[in-house]
Each structure stands twice: as C-alpha cells, then as structure tokens.
Amino acid sequence: MPLPLYLLALAVFAMGTSEFMLAGLLPDIASDLDVTVATAGILTSAFAIGMVVGAPLVAALARDWPRRSSLLGFVLAFAAAHAVGAVTTSFPVLFATRVVAALANAGFLAVALTAAATLVPADKKGRALAVLLSGTTMATIAGVPGGSVLGASFGWRATFWAVAALCLPAALGILRGIPRGRRKEEATGGPALRAELAxxxxxxxxLVMLLGALVNAATFASFTFLAPVVTDTAGLDELWISVVLVLFGAGSLVGVTVAGRLSDQRPGLVIAAGGPLLLLGWPALAVLADEPVALLTLVFVQGALSFALGSTLITRVLYEAAGAPTMAGSYATAALNAGAATGPLIAATTLNTAVGTLGPLWVSGFLVAAALLITFPVRTVVAGGRSAEVLR
Incomplete structure (x- = not known):
C-alpha cells in the first residue's frame, strides 16, 4: 500500500479518537455541564449528524479544490473546533463545536476515501479502505482509552486539548505526503456533478448504504454507552472503562484487517459468516454483562464482528458508487454516520426503562436483525453479484 495512504490514516486516527472518545467521557461531561448522561450522549449524534449532512455537501463544494489543500484545511478546522470545545462551559456551545468538527471530519473523510480508492488498483478498494479505517481502529485501541485515562486524571477538557494537538502531526504528514495537484485536473473527462449525484x-x-448504516447504528448504539455498563452493570472500577475500550478497539482492528483481505473478492463470505454471529453476540453481551470475564471477551468479539461486517458493507458502497468517482467517498461517509447518528439516539431512549444500562445492547441486536432480514432476499446483490431481479 502506498505511503500517502498511511498518512491519511494518521489523520483518521486523530479524528476517530475524537469521534469515539465520548464513550468514556459522557459521565464527566454530563456532571460538569449539569446535564443527564442521556443528554450528553446527544453529542455523539450531533457529530454523526454533521457527518451525514456534511459529507455530500462538503464533497460537492470541494470536488475541484486542490486535494492537499482541502485535506489540510479540514484537519486544521477540526483542531480549532476542539480547542473551542475544551474551554467552553456551555453545553449548547459544546454541541455546536461537535457539529463544526463533524463537518470538517466529513469533508476530510469524503476526500480521503475517494483518494484512497484512486491510490490503488480498482480491485483493491477493500484493502485500501482497511488501511484507512485502521486509523479508526487504532483510535479505539490507543486514542480513546488514552483519552479516557487522561479524562479520568485531568478532566474531560484535557482530552479535547490532546485531540487538537494530535491534529498537528497529521497536518504535517499531509503536507509532506500528499502531492500537489488539483482534483479538477484529475477528474477531467469524468462525470459532471449532476451525474454523480444521480x-x-x-x-x-x-441498499448497501442502508445496510452499512444499520450495522454501524448497532455498533454505536452500544459503544456510546459502554461506560455505564462497565461501572454499573459489571460493577467494575472506572479505570476498567479504558480496558473495555482497548478490547473493543483491538477486536475492531482484527475485524477490519481480516475483512480487508476478503471484502474485494469474497464479501458474501464475510456477511454470511459474520452477520449471524454479530446478531447472537449483542443479546449474549446483554445477558452476561454482569460477569466481568464474559463482558471482556464479548466486547472484543463484537468489536471484531462489527467492524468486519461494517467495513465490508462500506466497501460495497464504494464499488456500487463507481460511477461517482469524486462523490463515492461522501456516500460511504454518509452511510457510516447515518448509523452513528441514529444508533445512540435510539439507545438513549432505553436508559430510563426497565432494562436500564443494558438497553443499548438490546437495541444493537434488533438493528443487526433488521439488517440481516433486509439482506437475505437480496444477498446476491450485497455479495457483489449481478443484480437481483428486484433491483434491476
């Protein structure tokens, strides 16, 4: 894989740390800003909504900008949003900074996904996506748990400052690793924006965008609210939150790496094997969450299965959007974050019910079940085969 791809993954690491870090910071943010944990969870959805809306919008606006300049601008805007978030004492202002950061992240990821696909041969999109998403999985392994420890030791604001600082080497990497050049020149002879939007x-x-969104919604529904599961249901110390996040991240790295090897040529195998296991895993975790060993084991497994299935479906989005070379990345980004926006919102509604902190785990199971029910009649299409009759 080419070096610029890994430099893009470095920036994705910084952004992924921010996107996921709230899973370990929600209780502290809620206490500091005098809101409920469920209300604080809306910050995750605010970020995801900004990504969903921003991805196609920013990608359309930036499709003719110089690639290196646009990537650099998005990273610096992302850093500035976190600096503001680190000093505010207002929840609405913090909410607004998450939206701004999300727009910057959306623009970056839309350009980066498209760039990644053009840096490799046409049949290696899955492996390129796996490298790019390794930045996200490394964020869950190192960035998010590190942020959780930093937040527990120095307060959640220190984590926001750390993310802002982390963007600086990523910006330097973009300057040094991404060549100059204008995307308009690269797209000469390509389809017009209207044709790409069509x-x-x-x-x-x-179909594949919907399925990717459902699986990602299931992932974020539980991931966002893992902290209270660890401390309340399992009765573990707050520092165990970091351990759980590391295990989830380690599993996600394994999942995306394995899927990256298979999603180009054998996506059907990943979906057929991983889908039912993922479906069984969420209710199993809900039932066994009060057993620390089972909790730690299943968190790793669910991380692996979630990212294996999710990354495979997002790779299918890039293949199905081949007729939109400059917008395909934004469609994949929108699908990812439509799920990330809706999952926590649905999960938050269960926290004050009889199931309490286990509600998000049950929500994840229902969302995966919905995805599999939709997939079964059109499994040939999802697996990358020729169009099923219903979709012709």
Whole structure:
C-alpha cells in the first residue's frame, strides 16, 4: 500500500479518537455541564449528524479544490473546533463545536476515501479502505482509552486539548505526503456533478448504504454507552472503562484487517459468516454483562464482528458508487454516520426503562436483525453479484 495512504490514516486516527472518545467521557461531561448522561450522549449524534449532512455537501463544494489543500484545511478546522470545545462551559456551545468538527471530519473523510480508492488498483478498494479505517481502529485501541485515562486524571477538557494537538502531526504528514495537484485536473473527462449525484438513486447503492448504516447504528448504539455498563452493570472500577475500550478497539482492528483481505473478492463470505454471529453476540453481551470475564471477551468479539461486517458493507458502497468517482467517498461517509447518528439516539431512549444500562445492547441486536432480514432476499446483490431481479 502506498505511503500517502498511511498518512491519511494518521489523520483518521486523530479524528476517530475524537469521534469515539465520548464513550468514556459522557459521565464527566454530563456532571460538569449539569446535564443527564442521556443528554450528553446527544453529542455523539450531533457529530454523526454533521457527518451525514456534511459529507455530500462538503464533497460537492470541494470536488475541484486542490486535494492537499482541502485535506489540510479540514484537519486544521477540526483542531480549532476542539480547542473551542475544551474551554467552553456551555453545553449548547459544546454541541455546536461537535457539529463544526463533524463537518470538517466529513469533508476530510469524503476526500480521503475517494483518494484512497484512486491510490490503488480498482480491485483493491477493500484493502485500501482497511488501511484507512485502521486509523479508526487504532483510535479505539490507543486514542480513546488514552483519552479516557487522561479524562479520568485531568478532566474531560484535557482530552479535547490532546485531540487538537494530535491534529498537528497529521497536518504535517499531509503536507509532506500528499502531492500537489488539483482534483479538477484529475477528474477531467469524468462525470459532471449532476451525474454523480444521480447515482444516489440507484437501488443497489441505496441498499448497501442502508445496510452499512444499520450495522454501524448497532455498533454505536452500544459503544456510546459502554461506560455505564462497565461501572454499573459489571460493577467494575472506572479505570476498567479504558480496558473495555482497548478490547473493543483491538477486536475492531482484527475485524477490519481480516475483512480487508476478503471484502474485494469474497464479501458474501464475510456477511454470511459474520452477520449471524454479530446478531447472537449483542443479546449474549446483554445477558452476561454482569460477569466481568464474559463482558471482556464479548466486547472484543463484537468489536471484531462489527467492524468486519461494517467495513465490508462500506466497501460495497464504494464499488456500487463507481460511477461517482469524486462523490463515492461522501456516500460511504454518509452511510457510516447515518448509523452513528441514529444508533445512540435510539439507545438513549432505553436508559430510563426497565432494562436500564443494558438497553443499548438490546437495541444493537434488533438493528443487526433488521439488517440481516433486509439482506437475505437480496444477498446476491450485497455479495457483489449481478443484480437481483428486484433491483434491476
């Protein structure tokens, strides 16, 4: 894989740390800003909503900008949003900084996903996506748990400052590793923006985007609220939150790495094997969450299965959006974050019910079940085969 791809992954690491770090900081943020944990969880959805709306919008605006300049601008805007978030004492202002950061992240990821696909041969998109997403999985392994420890020791604001600082070497990497050049020149002879936007009406593309969103919604529904499961249900010390996040991240790295080897040529195998296991895993985790050993084991397994299945479906989005070379990354980003936005919102509604902190785990199971029910009649399409009759 080319070096610029790994430099893009470095920036994704910084952004992924921010996107996921709230899972370990929600109780402290809620206490400091005098809101409930469920309300604080909306910060995750605010970020994801900004990503969903921002990805196609920013990608369309930036499709003719110089690639290196646009990537650099998005990273610096992302850092500035975190600096403001670190000093505010207002929850609405913090909410606004998450939206701004999300727009910057959306623009970066949309450009980066498209760039990643053009840096490798046409049949290696899955492996390129795996390298790029390794930045996200490393964020869950190192960045998020590190942020949780930093937050527990010095307060959640220190974690925001750390993310802002982390963007600086990522910006330097972009300057040194991404060549100059204008995307308009690269896209000469390619489809017009209207033609690329028209791709979003294709049933096959809509299908894989929906499935990717459902699986990611299941992932974020539980991941966002893992902290109270660890401390309340399992009765573990607050520092065990970091251990659980590390295990989830380690599993996600294994999952995305394995799926990266298979998602180009054998996506059907990943979906057929991983889907049912993922479905069984969430209710199993809900039932066994009060057993620390089972909790730690299942968190690792669910991280692996979630990212294996999710990354495979997002790779299918890139393939199905091949007719939109400058917008495909934004469609993949929108699918990822539509799930990230809705999952925590649905999960938050269960926290004050009889199931309490286990509610998000049950929500994840239902969302995966919905994805599999939709997949079964059109499994040939999802697996990358020829169009099923219903989608012709």
């Amino acid at each position: 791709q979003i009406t294709r049933p096959r593309l809509i």
